[in-house]
Amino acid sequence: MDNFTFCNPTQIEFGKEKEQEVGKHLHVIGAKKVLLTYGSERIKKDGLFDTVVKSLKEFNIVFIEFGGIVSNPLLSKVYEGINVAKANKVDAILSVGGGSVLDSSKAIAAGALYNGDVWDFFLGKAAVEKALPIVDIMTLAATGSEMNCGGVVTNDATKQKYAIQSPFLFPKVSIINPLLQNSVSKEYLVYSASDIIAHSIEGYFTATIQPDIINRQVEAIITTVMETTEKLLKDPKDYDARAEFAWAATCALNGLTYVGTSGFGYPNHMIEHALSAICNVPHGAGLSTVMPAWMRWYKVKNEAQFTRFAKKIFGLDDASKGIDALEAWFNKVGTPTKLSQMNISRNTLDAVIDNATENATYFGMPELYTKEAITKILTSAL
The missing domain is CATH 3.40.50.1970 (Rossmann fold)
Known part of the structure; x- marks a missing residue:
């Protein structure tokens, strides 16, 4: 720590x-x-x-x-x-x-x-x-x-x-x-779930120092969000589910999930900011598309943590299967996992890639997130 x-x-x-x-x-x-x-x-x-x-x-x-x-x-x-x-x-x-x-x-x-x-x-x-x-x-x-x-x-x-x-x-x-929040649409409920999960995984996967207590807090937030999202899709007026979902959203980015951590970045947000800036897609929808693609690209840099994620969140013993399971869950609840679902084609992508490459400098990660790397991540999400 x-x-x-x-x-x-x-x-x-x-x-x-x-x-x-x-x-x-x-x-x-x-x-x-x-x-x-x-x-x-x-x-x-x-x-x-x-x-x-x-x-x-x-x-x-x-x-x-x-x-x-x-x-x-x-x-x-x-x-x-x-x-x-x-x-x-x-x-x-x-x-x-x-x-x-x-x-x-x-x-x-x-x-x-x-x-x-x-x-x-x-x-x-x-x-x-x-x-x-x-x-x-x-x-x-x-x-x-x-x-x-x-x-x-x-x-x-x-x-x-x-x-x-x-x-x-x-x-x-x-x-x-x-x-x-009972009147929030189904679409924005699942986009919100994606946003909360993205806030949770940025440090979880990228930090060079990541305390175990923070790992457990992040995992609790993600599992709570997934469980309560499914309950709210069935019954939008389930107060207890709505309350836990709301508090999970707050806790995911109020500083508690980054206490004692260091050496982390926000690559999923960095890339998604380009998507929503250029294409005006809902932020959470952009994130659910970026996350699985980024996770597959980044996995080899921290495979042990991806394996932990697979086990703690989905009960699986393989890092790649954990990523597949998250993508499958996004598809299950109805938030996009492919750029084509948001009418973003390869022709549109060039402006997004240029914007994201500029963001990499702004976010302080230009060495790792080169134009070539960002292109690879985004084209894999087509």
């Missing part, structure tokens, strides 16, 4: 009706005027918006609506949000939605208190030194953004899908009511 420092300041409020207390939490942090960010109009149709507004009014908190944030969130929308936040002099951000809304909100929170271009933070040209406080209500479990200090946004002008990260971007309070 390597040396580590661990701190996670986010307060989690988990359970039924917790969203009714959002006004109180904002009041506690001193918020008086918030930018209320969200994605689709679903939060208005299902009554969540009215619940939030009622709670805000109880504490005399003024809100400015900012909706229309899309999956694979865009920098242009972040710029718009920053302008609205500055013009209205808001003192906090209230994010109501999934990871795309929260990731955008983090960028807006940083940009609202910055005189330069918020994209500077994504490029590493500047560090976030302050940000508006963030409170969120999660309506989709996938990214884990509710309990970490990072966010991913696509620059729609340059097609770069990059990340912002700073201790100032930890949400102050994150509200997770599993009941609010």
Whole structure:
């Protein structure tokens, strides 16, 4: 186990009706005027918006609506949000939605208190030194953004899908009511499962130092996600399954699965960011396509860990069979495992490969993930 420092300041409020207390939490942090960010109009149709507004009014908190944030969130929308936040002099951000809304909100929170271009933070040209406080209500479990200090946004002008990260971007309070996620579509449920598994395996397979306790935590998250996904496909209103799925999503990327590890990278995300930046595929769908292809290419570099994965997750004694079993499970639940399922052909792939090769430098892995290596991985997924 390597040396580590661990701190996670986010307060989690988990359970039924917790969203009714959002006004109180904002009041506690001193918020008086918030930018209320969200994605689709679903939060208005299902009554969540009215619940939030009622709670805000109880504490005399003024809100400015900012909706229309899309999956694979865009920098242009972040710029718009920053302008609205500055013009209205808001003192906090209230994010109501999934990871795309929260990731955008983090960028807006940083940009609202910055005189330069918020994209500077994504490029590493500047560090976030302050940000508006963030409170969120999660309506989709996938990214884990509710309990970490990072966010991913696509620059729609340059097609770069990059990340912002700073201790100032930890949400102050994150509200997770599993009941609010009952209306998530079957497609986005399985895409979310893929995203959670991807978060879990990046360090698990690539770390040069990987403590056994972390191996076990990762394996518990993956098996929980697989079991609860199948239960939710049969019964979307299974509260216990929904709750465990939601908490697994949070734990997969709140820092706990990387405690004491070192020497790891995020190659699956590196490659998938190119797919979704160029082709605008759902992030989780891209990951379920990339993962089996990457695993087959990378397996020889850490065969013992792949053998462990096969045994612990699927009860198999062969590394390759474990990869096949994961791919079969993705197919079983209905998330893509081939690029052709997302209408991506070899002709389309050149732009994706170029983008991913650029990402390899951004992610700090250009020596291993050359254009030739990325081409081999992606063409094997056609």
